[in-house]
Amino acid sequence: MTPTNRTAAPLAAPDVERLARGLRAGDRTVLSRGITLIESKRADHRRSAAALMQLLLPHTGTAIRVGITGAPGVGKSTLIDALGSMLTAQAREIAVLAVDPSSRRTGGSILADKTRMARLANDPNAFIRPSPSSGTLGGVAAKTRETMLLCEAAGYDVVLVETIGVGQSELAVADMTDFFLVLALPGAGDELQALKKGVVELADMIAVNKADGDNIPRAKLAASQFAAALHILSPRSPNWSPPVVTCSALTGDGMQTLWSNILEHRQRLTSSGELAARRGEQQVKWMWTMLEERLFEPLRSDRTLKSALPRIEVDVAAGRLAPSAAVEKIATMLTRA
Numbered sequence: 001m002t003p004t005n006r007t008a009a010p011l012a013a014p015d016v017e018r019l020a021r022g023l024r025a026g027d028r029t030v031l032s033r034g035i036t037l038i039e040s041k042r043a044d045h046r047r048s049a050a051a052l053m054q055l056l057l058p059h060t061g062t063a064i065r066v067g068i069t070g071a072p073g074v075g076k077s078t079l080i081d082a083l084g085s086m087l088t089a090q091a092r093e094i095a096v097l098a099v100d101p102s103s104r105r106t107g108g109s110i111l112a113d114k115t116r117m118a119r120l121a122n123d124p125n126a127f128i129r130p131s132p133s134s135g136t137l138g139g140v141a142a143k144t145r146e147t148m149l150l151c152e153a154a155g156y157d158v159v160l161v162e163t164i165g166v167g168q169s170e171l172a173v174a175d176m177t178d179f180f181l182v183l184a185l186p187g188a189g190d191e192l193q194a195l196k197k198g199v200v201e202l203a204d205m206i207a208v209n210k211a212d213g214d215n216i217p218r219a220k221l222a223a224s225q226f227a228a229a230l231h232i233l234s235p236r237s238p239n240w241s242p243p244v245v246t247c248s249a250l251t252g253d254g255m256q257t258l259w260s261n262i263l264e265h266r267q268r269l270t271s272s273g274e275l276a277a278r279r280g281e282q283q284v285k286w287m288w289t290m291l292e293e294r295l296f297e298p299l300r301s302d303r304t305l306k307s308a309l310p311r312i313e314v315d316v317a318a319g320r321l322a323p324s325a326a327v328e329k330i331a332t333m334l335t336r337a
């Protein structure tokens with residue numbers, strides 16, 4: 001082995017096994033190292049990461065996976081803090097992850113998130129990991145999914161995934177979780193308009209947050225309007241009709257009801273076999289998304305390809321190059337990349 005090769009392979013197979021053992025023993029430093037490994041773009045790291053995932057696979061799948069979405073400022077982080085602390089007080093271990101492909105959350109805003117989740121940030125039974133920084137939605141989602149599995153193998157029994165709800169990120173989070181919670185604001189009609197229909201269709205529950213102080217009557221009104229609207233949509237699951245509740249992440253009101261609903265949903269989907277079926281479908285879908293990411297990667301990383309693509313696009317747009325001929329050209333370059 002040449003020296004260059006040696007530096008390129010810092011994690012040989014036995015190290016992956018040690019990492020897996022440490023991770024399963026609940027060592028947080030090792031968990032963070034594992035996450036760093038799966039977030040790495042280096043080819044040798046990627047192979048180690050895949051080996052790690054395969055080793056840990058039998059020890060995953062046990063957590064209750066909850067996705068949380070809603071407009072900016074609706075109170076997602078505050079709610080995660082309130083719900084999460086309630087759960088750690090019940091001796092559960094919570095992992096908090098995020099999918100934010102816009103990489104809006106760099107530096108300062110990660111800190112802001114931690115202050116929004118002040119209780120959990122200092123809770124030994126909670127593990128908070130910000131969104132992988134930048135990248136395509138597919139890439140960010142794939143890393144978050146694997147991070148979720150690492151957390152499960154490390155013994156966390158509830159995983160809460162926050163998404164900012166930009167682009168298709170809600171869909172990606174709904175695809176990696178068992179229960180999808182949509183937060184809304186008191187403000188009824190307008191709010192209903194503002195929520196994308198596709199997101200409401202994904203909801204396993206809508207919670208009208210900030211139902212405190214003067215907001216309570218408006219929150220109740222909004223909840224009844226959402227309930228009426230949900231009635232019209234065909235439910236996502238034959239075993240579950242999404243309830244609409246009101247809550248206050250600030251005071252903690254409604255957190256217990258929220259959690260009871262999540263448990264009830266889990267019980268029903270488990271006994272009907274829907275949970276296992278849904279997770280199986282998710283796994284296959286993840287595989288395809290990751291493969292797609294992998295196949296497309298040379299388009300983003302290979303220098304020759306990257307520099308050729310804009311020119312090809314211009315030629316296609318100008319009608320000088322047939323799209324089919326362009327595809328042939330790119331495909332040939334891809335096989336050489």
Ligand SMILES: Nc1nc2c(ncn2[C@@H]2O[C@H](COP(=O)(O)OP(=O)(O)OP(=O)(O)O)[C@@H](O)[C@H]2O)c(=O)[nH]1
Nearest residue numbers: 071072073074075076077078116209210248249250
């Ligand atoms: N009155 C009231 N304010 C709340 C409640 N929940 C959150 N807030 C406030 O709303 C603001 C936004 O809360 P966040 O938890 O950061 O909201 P978010 O949805 O995570 O926001 P982004 O991550 O930026 O999309 C903060 O000032 C919170 O204190 C609530 O239940 N009642």
Ligand SMILES: [Mg+2]
Nearest residue numbers: 076077113162
């Ligand atoms: Mg937030």
